[in-house]
Amino acid sequence: IYKVKKNNKIYVLKEIPINKNVDNEKLESVKNEAVILSSLNNKYIVKYYESFYLSQNIYIVMEYCEKGDLCTYMSERQKKQKQNYHFDEDFIWRLFIQISLGLYYIHSKKILHRDIKTLNIFLTKDLSGKIGDLGVAKVLEGTNHAITFIGTPYYVSPEMCQNKPYNEKSDIWALGCILYELITFCHPFTASNQAALFIKILHGNYTPLPENTSKDLVNMVKFILQKNYNKRPSMKDIITSKSFIYHTKRLGLENDLNEIFD
Numbered sequence: 001i002y003k004v005k006k007n008n009k010i011y012v013l014k015e016i017p018i019n020k021n022v023d024n025e026k027l028e029s030v031k032n033e034a035v036i037l038s039s040l041n042n043k044y045i046v047k048y049y050e051s052f053y054l055s056q057n058i059y060i061v062m063e064y065c066e067k068g069d070l071c072t073y074m075s076e077r078q079k080k081q082k083q084n085y086h087f088d089e090d091f092i093w094r095l096f097i098q099i100s101l102g103l104y105y106i107h108s109k110k111i112l113h114r115d116i117k118t119l120n121i122f123l124t125k126d127l128s129g130k131i132g133d134l135g136v137a138k139v140l141e142g143t144n145h146a147i148t149f150i151g152t153p154y155y156v157s158p159e160m161c162q163n164k165p166y167n168e169k170s171d172i173w174a175l176g177c178i179l180y181e182l183i184t185f186c187h188p189f190t191a192s193n194q195a196a197l198f199i200k201i202l203h204g205n206y207t208p209l210p211e212n213t214s215k216d217l218v219n220m221v222k223f224i225l226q227k228n229y230n231k232r233p234s235m236k237d238i239i240t241s242k243s244f245i246y247h248t249k250r251l252g253l254e255n256d257l258n259e260i261f262d
Contacts, residue, residue: 003064011049014060018053034060036111036134043256044102046122046132065130067123070095070178074118078185085185089214091127092182093247096220098129100244101256103175104235106131107168116174117155118181153194154187158227161198169229172238176224183209183217188225202227216243
């Protein structure tokens with residue numbers, strides 16, 4: 001990945017070498033990312049500009065997010081501040097709302113992201129959140145479920161742990177994990193190995209949120225992290241919930257929400 005400048009504007013250039021050492025799966029993933037990104041246009045999704053082939057490489061030109069990914073940002077903030085550092089609630093709600101609106105847009109296009117995690121949330125200069133890295137995204141073509149296991153273990157949904165068919169509700173589970181992480185700086189489910197982690201996820205029991213966490217945040221995490229995906233909310237359920245609308249208005253993001261329903 002390179003940072004490039006053109007006409008006084010900075011972009012990200014993702015370079016993927018194409019040679020006999022690159023497997024077809026990786027190549028298809030990159031091609032897939034370019035096709036999907038080109039079809040998306042939302043302020044909370046990393047903007048795609050173009051892709052091209054040159055000297056046995058595929059290049060994808062994308063929006064540059066000055067503050068990098070959320071995972072690294074959280075790690076650096078925690079190191080610079082005292083050990084028990086946490087984000088203030090306004091920042092948590094703002095970022096959660098932005099990610100949710102981006103994910104709602106993705107799902108409205110019949111696309112699963114399949115790898116929602118803090119490493120794939122990128123931050124702009126003003127710390128707005130954008131969803132990126134759709135290389136493993138899947139367009140749902142005439143079906144409501146996908147069956148391939150893809151994702152980062154900490155964010156894997158219960159249905160994926162059981163190798164069951166899954167749909168957009170797995171992205172929503174991962175969103176709940178991110179919200180929990182924004183509040184606590186910890187994953188909701190941790191273990192020393194993948195098998196033990198999956199057992200914890202299947203039970204759906206996470207360490208309670210800190211006592212000083214607001215009722216709205218506690219209830220939102222509980223609302224999203226439901227192990228039965230039939231009971232888990234859709235993105236529409238989330239963005240039309242009372243607390244989501246309240247905090248969207250409170251933080252001046254009401255226009256972004258209204259645009260969805262115009």
